[in-house]
Amino acid sequence: MINRKSLDKVLKKVEKPARYIGLEENSHNKDINNAKVKFAFAFPDVYEVGMSHLGLHILYNLINDQKDFVCERTFAPWFDMEDQMRKNNIELFTLESKEEVKKFDILGFTLQYELSYTNILNMMDLANIPIFSKDRDETYPIVIAGGPCAFNPEPLADFIDLFLIGEGEEATLELLELYKKHKEKGFVKKEFLYDAATNVEGVYVPAFYDVIYNEDMTISKRIVLESKVPEIIKKRRVRDLNNMYSPEKMIVPYIETVHDRIVLEIFRGCTHGCRFCEAGFIYRPIREKSVDSLINQAEKLVESTGYDTISLSSLSSCDYTQLDLLIHRLLDKFEDKKVGVSLPSLRLDSISIDILKEIERVRKTSLTFAPEAGSQRLRDVINKGVDESDLENAMSYAFKEGYSKIKLYFMMGLPTETDADLLGIRDLSYKVKDMFFNRPKEEKIGNFQLTTSVSCFVPKPFTPFQWCGQNSIEEFNNKIDLLKKTFKDPKIKFNYHDPKVSYIEAIISRGDRRTSKLLLKAWEYGCKFDGWSSAFNFDTWLKAIDDSEIDPYFYANRERDLDEILPWDFINAGPSKKTLIREYKKATDGKTTSDCRESCNACGIDNCEMRGVLN
Amino acid sequence: MKIRAKYTKLGYLKYLSHLDLIRLFNRSFTRSNIPVKYSEGFNPHPKLSLGNPLPLGIESVCEYFDLELIEPISPQEFKNKLNEILPTGIEIVESYGIDEMTPSISSTMCKSEYEILVDTLNSGDEIDYYLEINELLGLKNIDIEKKKKKGKSKITTIVNIRPFIFKLSVENICGNTIRLNTIVMTGEQGNVKPIELLEAINKNTKIRLDLDSFEAKKIETYSQEFEG
Numbered sequence: 039m040i041n042r043k044s045l046d047k048v049l050k051k052v053e054k055p056a057r058y059i060g061l062e063e064n065s066h067n068k069d070i071n072n073a074k075v076k077f078a079f080a081f082p083d084v085y086e087v088g089m090s091h092l093g094l095h096i097l098y099n100l101i102n103d104q105k106d107f108v109c110e111r112t113f114a115p116w117f118d119m120e121d122q123m124r125k126n127n128i129e130l131f132t133l134e135s136k137e138e139v140k141k142f143d144i145l146g147f148t149l150q151y152e153l154s155y156t157n158i159l160n161m162m163d164l165a166n167i168p169i170f171s172k173d174r175d176e177t178y179p180i181v182i183a184g185g186p187c188a189f190n191p192e193p194l195a196d197f198i199d200l201f202l203i204g205e206g207e208e209a210t211l212e213l214l215e216l217y218k219k220h221k222e223k224g225f226v227k228k229e230f231l232y233d234a235a236t237n238v239e240g241v242y243v244p245a246f247y248d249v250i251y252n253e254d255m256t257i258s259k260r261i262v263l264e265s266k267v268p269e270i271i272k273k274r275r276v277r278d279l280n281n282m283y284s285p286e287k288m289i290v291p292y293i294e295t296v297h298d299r300i301v302l303e304i305f306r307g308c309t310h311g312c313r314f315c316e317a318g319f320i321y322r323p324i325r326e327k328s329v330d331s332l333i334n335q336a337e338k339l340v341e342s343t344g345y346d347t348i349s350l351s352s353l354s355s356c357d358y359t360q361l362d363l364l365i366h367r368l369l370d371k372f373e374d375k376k377v378g379v380s381l382p383s384l385r386l387d388s389i390s391i392d393i394l395k396e397i398e399r400v401r402k403t404s405l406t407f408a409p410e411a412g413s414q415r416l417r418d419v420i421n422k423g424v425d426e427s428d429l430e431n432a433m434s435y436a437f438k439e440g441y442s443k444i445k446l447y448f449m450m451g452l453p454t455e456t457d458a459d460l461l462g463i464r465d466l467s468y469k470v471k472d473m474f475f476n477r478p479k480e481e482k483i484g485n486f487q488l489t490t491s492v493s494c495f496v497p498k499p500f501t502p503f504q505w506c507g508q509n510s511i512e513e514f515n516n517k518i519d520l521l522k523k524t525f526k527d528p529k530i531k532f533n534y535h536d537p538k539v540s541y542i543e544a545i546i547s548r549g550d551r552r553t554s555k556l557l558l559k560a561w562e563y564g565c566k567f568d569g570w571s572s573a574f575n576f577d578t579w580l581k582a583i584d585d586s587e588i589d590p591y592f593y594a595n596r597e598r599d600l601d602e603i604l605p606w607d608f609i610n611a612g613p614s615k616k617t618l619i620r621e622y623k624k625a626t627d628g629k630t631t632s633d634c635r636e637s638c639n640a641c642g643i644d645n646c647e648m649r650g651v652l653n
Numbered sequence: 654m655k656i657r658a659k660y661t662k663l664g665y666l667k668y669l670s671h672l673d674l675i676r677l678f679n680r681s682f683t684r685s686n687i688p689v690k691y692s693e694g695f696n697p698h699p700k701l702s703l704g705n706p707l708p709l710g711i712e713s714v715c716e717y718f719d720l721e722l723i724e725p726i727s728p729q730e731f732k733n734k735l736n737e738i739l740p741t742g743i744e745i746v747e748s749y750g751i752d753e754m755t756p757s758i759s760s761t762m763c764k765s766e767y768e769i770l771v772d773t774l775n776s777g778d779e780i781d782y783y784l785e786i787n788e789l790l791g792l793k794n795i796d797i798e799k800k801k802k803k804g805k806s807k808i809t810t811i812v813n814i815r816p817f818i819f820k821l822s823v824e825n826i827c828g829n830t831i832r833l834n835t836i837v838m839t840g841e842q843g844n845v846k847p848i849e850l851l852e853a854i855n856k857n858t859k860i861r862l863d864l865d866s867f868e869a870k871k872i873e874t875y876s877q878e879f880e881g
């Protein structure tokens with residue numbers, strides 16, 4: 039255990055000390071010394087961000103419900119805290135037992151966004167754990183990682199001992215059981231890793247593989263170094279969500295977090311097939327929870343947390359088959375407790391609008407819509423199934439109901455994009471504004487404010503755009519200039535993301551094993567919290583790129599050949615590569631693909647739960 | 654019905670901010686099915702009022718809140734139900750019904766007694782702590798700098814805190830740790846934080862305290878009439 043007196047001293051000096059104290063409602067109070075396997079769950083960002091992540095709550099409760107295991111949390115300490123910890127020789131510790139992370143059996147990082155990778159290295163360093171997998175013997179924890187970004191594990195291959203690809207509920211317990219077995223008979227790191235790699239589906243141990251490169255830097259082939267280790271790693275997916283573990287408790291942070299509410303996961307997967315969206319491909323197929331089990335779970339969560347809002351969470355919550363029924367039953371059930379329901383994402387269609395009427399009973403705040411691209415042509419390319427009439431309908435409803443603050447989200451740098459598409463962003467924004475002001479006088483309620491936000495497109499693995507080059511920073515800047523000039527109305531606020539940040543994200547997200555050098559250098563030079571604009575330092579990243587001798591163009595901006603071996607090809611994420619190629623070709627032809635609820639598009643998922651259910 | 658509750662704030666929970674505490678209480682009311690009265694309006698919230706905020710990082714055994722209820726509940730039941738839900742460190746120690754005639758929390762607890770433990774950097778018996786403190790109290794002016802947020806900028810003002818100190822004494826000295834007891838004003842008219850008192854000691858006497866090491870606990874509150 040860390041020195042409590044030093045901790046107390048340090049906590050008096052830092053901003054938001056409650057980030058580091060634990061003891062929240064529903065955090066566990068097991069005796070960690072009785073546990074057979076001690077798991078430290080590490081979220082490589084600050085507490086408030088990490089605590090808003092549903093996966094943390096699921097795994098935390100799942101593990102702690104087991105008698106033999108204990109799971110404790112650790113987060114990236116903010117700058118002031120890190121500084122104090124280093125000065126006072128306080129190692130990275132877990133919030134529950136204030137135990138050094140180094141003393142745990144397993145240290146598990148969740149990979150939610152690439153720009154948190156430098157924090158992973160920094161946290162290992164703060165924990166006094168060697169950063170490279172090869173330098174850690176049995177005296178250190180096994181370092182594992184999972185989450186959406188683990189679908190391309192290669193940039194972290196040198197640092198992480200074992201990756202879990204796909205949904206973690208079942209695989210984590212299998213892994214912990216296996217660990218227990220090995221611990222009982224005398225733990226040998228390599229034996230454990232080998233056993234896991236060969237017996238637990240979804241496990242990837244980078245050390246058991248090697249990669250050979252061509253002269254042009256592309257991959258020539260992957261070599262399996264140990265017998266029986268699988269060549270292709272198949273992602274894990276939970277087949278029956280109703281019988282899957284779902285937490286009846288959530289830790290309730292004392293300090294305000296990004297989402298202070300119950301997060302009720304209503305389904306996994308998404309059927310829209312937007313071609314830029316990695317989650318839409320890697321979490322296929324769609325699997326719903328039943329209304330009954332959701333009501334049941336909600337009841338327990340309301341009781342155990344005292345939260346006043348239930349957020350219905352998924353990739354696209356309006357798609358839930360029985361959404362109306364679910365919302366009505368929830369509202370009825372909790373009426374006297376003043377518990378409301380919220381939907382984090384809305385689609386531009388009539389169903390969403392009717393539902394909105396139900397749940398937003400009192401407060402008229404802002405509404406957010408994401409057409410993603412400014413022209414119908416480009417929306418077809420990315421397979422975003424909304425058109426201008428959807429937007430018009432949604433807006434006229436919103437204005438009628440008294441909403442006057444609207445947010446529109448777009449991307450720039452999408453494949454095949456032209457200036458005309460970009461100007462479409464402006465046209466749509468002005469159209470929304472005109473719609474508001476063209477209403478009869480008595481219906482112009484509130485103070486109109488439109489925010490149009492444009493982010494820079496980052497091509498992601500396992501999407502049909504995985505072969506595309508990202509726009510250069512210069513191209514992005516030109517596009518921003520073009521747009522900026524056309525937005526002249528004080529009622530419309532034009533926001534854009536920093537292309538420099540998206541550029542670094544693009545290098546890492548489609549990186550390979552050689553990209554680890556860049557991460558190491560960037561961390562050594564002091565990069566951390568790169569997802570925070572206040573902390574992101576592009577010049578340092580440029581120096582790290584130079585000194586690690588990687589070619590950023592090769593990773594971010596280069597157009598790949600369809601037959602090139604991609605760094606993540608050895609992972610079977612569900613949809614086949616053939617499907618991705620087909621979708622890529624359809625995109626270039628501007629052809630859309632329909633939602634696979636209507637008819638199966640044969641994307642290559644084995645034993646798809648959807649197929650046959652609705653058809 | 655209106656109820657007043659006296660509660661503690663101990664252990665690591667001394668790091669909860671005023672706002673965190675309000676949120677914790679509100680959630681706990683929901684969870685323990687207490688018939689709370691909600692405010693009207695767009696965003697209804699329980700009619701709860703807390704006293705002056707306790708400085709972050711300081712423990713207390715005597716904090717108060719008032720809460721309005723829509724139907725009566727016995728103070729005993731109120732206390733038991735809440736204590737079942739509240740985390741260790743925050744405990745209702747007393748609760749009772751109040752009415753319009755009851756003086757407000759801020760007037761009943763505008764003076765606070767603190768117990769402070771702090772390490773000294775002076776070596777051996779180089780100085781007489783009792784004498785030094787007495788001399789400090791003999792001063793007419795003990796000026797400290799107070800930083801205030803005004804909009805976005807911070808402004809510094811000089812405040813004489815001597816009139817707000819009603820008691821300051823050295824209780825005992827154990828090794829290099831000094832135990833102090835003090836009663837100071839903690840209200841609208843004047844507000845002295847333990848750390849400010851320690852800073853004033855360092856500035857105005859020969860005593861050199863290690864400010865990083867201090868631990869304070871509020872042990873009693875007094876009303877305006879109390880003279881010390």
Ligand code: SF4
Pocket residue numbers: 309322323324634635637638639640641642643646647648649
């Ligand atoms: S197999 Fe068919 S139904 Fe299942 S996710 Fe793929 S396209 Fe959709």
